[in-house]
Amino acid sequence: MIKEPEFREYNPGKLEEKIEAFWKENDTYEKVKASRANGPKYYFLDGPPYVSGAIHLGTAWNKIIKDMIIRFRTMQGYNVRRQPGFDMHGLPIEVKVEQALGLKTKKDIETEIGVDNFIKKCKEFALNNLKVMTEQFKMLGIWMDWDNPYMTIKNEYIESGWFTLKRAWEKGLLEKDKRVLHWCPRCETALAEHEVRGEYKVRKDPSIYVKFPVEGRENEYLLIWTTTPWTLPANLAVTVHPEYDYAKVKVETENGEEYWIIAKALVERVLNEVGVKGEVVEEFKGKKLEGLRYVHVLMDEYPRQREFREKYEWAHRVILGEHVTLEDGTGLVHTAPGHGEEDFEVGQKYGLPVYSPVDDQGRYTEGRWKGVYVKDADPEIIEHLKEKGYLVKAGTIEHKYPHCWRCKTPLIFRATDQWFLKVSKVKDKIIKENDEKVTWYPEWVKVRYDNGVMNSGDWVISRQRYWGIPLPIWQTENGEIYVVGSFKELVELAVAIEVDGERVELPEDYNEKLRVIEEKLGPEDLHRPYVDAFIIKVNGKEMRRVKDVVDVWFDSGIASWASLDYPRNKELFEKLWPADFIVEGEDQVTKWFYSQQAASVIAFNTVPYRAVAMHGYVLDEKGDKMSKSLGNIIRPEEVVQKEGRDPFRFYMLWATNPWENLRFSWKGLAQVKRMLNILWNVYVLSATYMSLDNFDPTKLKPEELPFREEDRWILSRVNGLIKDVEEGIETFRLTKATRAIYNFVVEDLSRWYIRLIRKRMWVEGDDPDKLAAYYTVWKVFDVLLRLMAPFTPYIAEEIYQNMLRPFLGVESVHMLDWPKPDEETIDEELEREMEYVRRIVEAGSSARQRAKIKLRYPVRRIIVETEDETVKKAVERLNRILRDQLNAKEVVVEKVERELVIKPNFAKVGPEFKGDAKLVIAWINEHGRELYEAGEMDVKLEGKTFHLTREHLTIEEKLPDFFVAEDFEGGRVFVDKTLTRELLAEGLAREFVRRIQEMRKRLDLDVNDRIVVTIETTDENRELLSENLDYIKKETRATEIIFGEAKGFVVEWPEVQAKIGIEKVE
RNA sequence: GGGCCCGUGGCUCAGCCUGGUCAGAGCGCCCGCCUGAUAAGCGGGAGGUCCGGGGUUCGAAGCCCCGCGGGCCCA
Structure with missing residues (x-):
């Protein structure tokens, strides 16, 4: 039986605590899962948040969307895989641990505390943050397998990475290469393209013009421009564009007359900037300059440059490159193949050496500034060039410069040996598979994605760090390599391990070997330094591990199979893979959405998910990003505590379309809460009366109940609602779903239906009319609560438990099936009529208000004037509702006789007839009606003829005084004011x-x-x-x-x- | 320079996919109503060149093109 509601007022905090306890006590989550165990599979894959410490509103939004989808699919009958994941390796944690331990450099890690301890700390840190974040997600009512998350640091997961890399190697997609990459001198590691994206920050750097003397020509120079003076010691060439026009410019300097070579288009700008006057004396195409030799300006300071000059044909010469632009600089580009990406490429073409006299920490390894940090050397180099007379101008520039995404150190370009996944070779395959198999929400994101793939290069996966999946590459002293695909394989191939610098030979027998390994190294742990100890033998040659670890983005890229422990466990993979749905923020379009497809095409020749949705960022109310420095951060806990989980969840799915940015607003949240409050009031009202009357829908025969029009109407509405909500979720147009629910609750249910049936509820005894209303309300809740359960799981559960469970028997609202619309009860004609009734009531109320007749006073008669057949039918069929709501003794469709008051239209008559206007006006005052009826006529007055039309008239309708009227769409309402x-x-x-x-x-x-x-x-x-x-x-x-x-x-x-x-x- | 998204009353946003219901809601402002959902609820009013300009169409906030402004991604 339905009981008196436990809370008279909607108090989300209390209600949600109660429901949390209820779920916990009854193990509801597990029961919900179990109830769908035999349903068709639905593999939802959680994009693993990085274990940085605490979730923010964006993370909350992300999980709220996921939870809603999961609950929805579950109700549809799917057996949903809902394992959460956490991204736990990588530089950010290393940096945090370094800070906590007061370590400054990589050397400190190796010598002061040791790699094994460092790894232990990283692991502790990651696990601890995982715990904190798990609690926060639970607090939001996110129903996932929190006891069994996938963790990128587990052995099975790491092994999955090894398996993937081995596949890549077997396919020839894993290669070592020397490349110029972003390098962080603090973290002492290379960074990939995607790690630098979005990390460009404005910074002040030197901006200098330097002249390189042309060899063998007196007073003739190549003028170059650079913002990185520290790369000049590594300069090996000057690049010009073959097709651009260049000019020899005669300039007057302190030293007298000189000739500078500059791109023609830039002559004026450059001379202006360096403050020198000059004139063009010769012009030629860039390609004419090819081979022109110059004197390296720091040859004495860097003796190695002298060797290059002797050994390399193209050293210190002008070379040609298409990458030269005329946007800034001089059109002649200082080229250092060891320190610039394009420099490197063009250098390769001309056979130039890759010279990079800079160590891992960004210090020169030789020459005049040996041991000096390169950025610190900038001013010294500038000063030195000035002394030597090569500096033309030194200034500063504010420009965007890449910084390390974790420690914010400015990055440098540096050539190093790195390991690559040759994604460029499978790009076409990725795009093709994506086009054929993946559905994107919204659709246009796919265009953005394809563009991203098209523009991306090979994937640098090696990092010179510790806390990550160890690169499973072993190599001989002369560089032959072997990629190990599993722990088992590693043990099989191992011949010795190195323990504390001592070599320990291993026995032949596998189990014996395992025993020795465990004894010396401890239990299996595929991290460093454990795996570093293994010495393997392949084809008779001993190999040791390459010390690098793998880019952390690779970790999450393999999640769709690594989270299933593939290949250690094959069963789950075969059952579930690929994932059916993923959803993440827009920053992941070129990151996780991509890294997954790249890794998957490499490993399995196809893409790892079938549907993908994108959401935006959460901003503050003004549209600014939330950040510590702005002090505008709102924590999810704060929101939950102040307004409750259900309002928060519904709000986040209601505020804006998911793919757009969400401006978080407390007011918007309050609005949603008000809607839930209205729902709650409807519940309290209904449940109170139902409990008083011991209402039991199972004892009624619906076919015998005297349903009224409004009952059939609301049932029709709620069935239509099912369609809207379902379509909204299916197409990821979530506001369509939430706004439909909102509108239904507020407009249809509360403002209209409940208002209409209130009096029926007050009747005492077993009145069939009342029971029909009860039954209708009960049916509405039966549908509505199911629709709302994925969005607002707490309030739906609370109401369900009291109103529905006693009769449906099912333990939780979340175990119910998603409702199917009952086409039989949908009556569009009735809905249209009711819509008119609402408008007539509104118009009538408005008219009353103007006439100052309170609703409490009945009126004698209300007349609806209309030509619309539907309106006429509505007034007839729903007359009782109209009388009741308008408090009128009678509501009828009729034509109201009214008097037309016809007057001259002065604005028209005046300007047109000027001096004769008075005459015309006098005539109209007398004969206006004749003109109105005729439409137009010629009138002769005092010998002149005037052509008059209705335009010369203003026509006012004059109602009998006892009426007050108001228009509505479809007609007009007249209220008879006569008060008897x-x-x-x-x-x-x-x-x-x-x-x-x-x-x-x-x-x-x-x-x-x-x-x-x-x-x-x-x-x-x-x-x-x-x-x-x-x-x-x-x-x-x-x-x-x-x-x-x-x-x-x-x-x-x-x-x-x-x-x-x-x-x-x- | 390229790609994508957004641009609707003072503010925050729906509507646009699938062209036709005076262009909607909430907040704020003003004026009322109702009261056995009651420290709630409801109505009305003021307030809009639907960024601008072309085009398609009987009809455009919506579709197409150009431009302007903002955001994101890439170079």
């Missing part, structure tokens, strides 16, 4: 009823308590009231109404000139 004595008496009775009711409430009387009413008032009121005494008695549960001295609880009501007293009858 009877109507007045009825209105006054209502006035008194309302006041007596309020007094009852002030006394906190029970609905069933009886009272005696005493009224002191004017004779006129007394007379009017006497006509409706029975009505007043009935409404106020009064046994008696006495005119005379007010007694008991007395209140004076000046608005009705009365004193009323009430006394409870014991």
